[in-house]
Amino acid sequence: MRVVSGIQPTGNPHLGNYLGAIKRWTEMQHESECLIFLADLHAITVYNEPAQLAATIREAAATLIACGIDPDKAILFNQARIPAHAELAWLLNCTARVGWLNRMTQFKEKSGKNREGASVGLYAYPVLQAADVLLYQATHVPVGEDQKQHLELARDIATKFNTDYGVDLFTLPEPLIGDTAARIMSLRDGSAKMSKSDPSDMSRINLIDDSDTVAQKIRKAKTDPEPLPDTVDGLEARPEARNLVGIYAALAGRDMKDVLQEFAGQGFGAFKPALAELTVETLRPIKARLDELMAHPQEIDRILEQGSTRAASLAQPTLDGAYKALGLPNKR
Numbered sequence: 001m002r003v004v005s006g007i008q009p010t011g012n013p014h015l016g017n018y019l020g021a022i023k024r025w026t027e028m029q030h031e032s033e034c035l036i037f038l039a040d041l042h043a044i045t046v047y048n049e050p051a052q053l054a055a056t057i058r059e060a061a062a063t064l065i066a067c068g069i070d071p072d073k074a075i076l077f078n079q080a081r082i083p084a085h086a087e088l089a090w091l092l093n094c095t096a097r098v099g100w101l102n103r104m105t106q107f108k109e110k111s112g113k114n115r116e117g118a119s120v121g122l123y124a125y126p127v128l129q130a131a132d133v134l135l136y137q138a139t140h141v142p143v144g145e146d147q148k149q150h151l152e153l154a155r156d157i158a159t160k161f162n163t164d165y166g167v168d169l170f171t172l173p174e175p176l177i178g179d180t181a182a183r184i185m186s187l188r189d190g191s192a193k194m195s196k197s198d199p200s201d202m203s204r205i206n207l208i209d210d211s212d213t214v215a216q217k218i219r220k221a222k223t224d225p226e227p228l229p230d231t232v233d234g235l236e237a238r239p240e241a242r243n244l245v246g247i248y249a250a251l252a253g254r255d256m257k258d259v260l261q262e263f264a265g266q267g268f269g270a271f272k273p274a275l276a277e278l279t280v281e282t283l284r285p286i287k288a289r290l291d292e293l294m295a296h297p298q299e300i301d302r303i304l305e306q307g308s309t310r311a312a313s314l315a316q317p318t319l320d321g322a323y324k325a326l327g328l329p330n331k332r
């Protein structure tokens with residue numbers, strides 16, 4: 001079993017990234033071969049301040065380590081250090097069909113009303129993502145709800161390439177779907193997911209937020225005046241309330257039903273402080289470790305360099321195989 005997964009260094013990782021992705025990676029690294037990368041080539045699909053991007057790549061790497069990713073176990077690297085990602089993405093661009101990409105809902109969401117003004121990279125983003133996992137012959141890819149469609153696309157591209165060129169080159173990656181409670185929504189809008197790219201910082205809890213900021217964001221989180229119900233069904237038409245209960249449950253490692261049994265009948269005046277305390281306590285050790293790591297930026301660069309050397313050697317045979325299958329002579 002080989003697992004490949006990534007996170008965009010577009011801003012600081014938030015609680016949604018932690019509960020929906022990073023925490024699972026820290027568990028999986030003990031059972032499987034894990035490649036975890038910072039998707040910096042994905043980050044540039046929208047404008048990113050260059051000086052800041054370099055800093056956020058380092059910060060995101062440090063955050064992953066602070067959360068428990070062990071660079072001696074998992075292979076931790078950033079995409080841009082390995083040219084094979086961009087190379088394979090181009091080869092796969094020629095296999096992917098325009099009609100397939102036109103169906104990707106994330107492009108529609110991210111390009112918004114200004115579709116004509118979006119970068120070609122933002123449009124072709126899922127093809128780069130396919131390259132990221134196919135390059136390493138990933139057998140499993142942990143995906144949140146927001147990425148399911150892209151993994152399907154990666155499978156379609158792999159199948160078409162293998163069929164068109166009569167090879168058995170790409171492994172079809174299987175999704176590893178997390179439990180639905182781990183889809184964390186914005187604190188300002190229960191129908192939008194918590195996201196690094198949300199312009200409002202109040203919509204998310206960043207892993208680097210200090211305790212006061214965390215408490216304040218939770219205090220100000222959108223809710224309703226009703227007390228908490230005693231069943232999960234009672235939260236159906238209350239997305240914001242549901243989200244907060246879901247966060248509590250995910251942090252406590254309990255199910256929502258169990259949490260509701262404890263808090264049923266109480267209002268948010270009582271629930272929010274309990275949630276704030278639990279969140280602060282969970283983030284405290286992560287933040288302390290992060291501060292320590294950020295004091296040694298050269299060490300983080302060294303870890304990324306080492307990870308990319310390991311990853312590049314795993315990527316090369318697939319890339320060579322793709323050139324060969326296509327009939328492209330290359331230098332290697």
Ligand code: ATP
Nearest residue numbers: 007008016017020021144183184193194195196197
């Ligand atoms: P961006 O807004 O820049 O796309 P993002 O917040 O969506 O940032 P990504 O870097 O795209 O974060 O995603 C990293 C991982 O975190 C992915 O596995 C994704 O499925 C997961 N993830 C992102 N947002 C959430 C969320 N709100 N709840 C649960 N998992 C999430």
Ligand code: MG
Nearest residue numbers: 008146195196
């Ligand atoms: Mg995203």
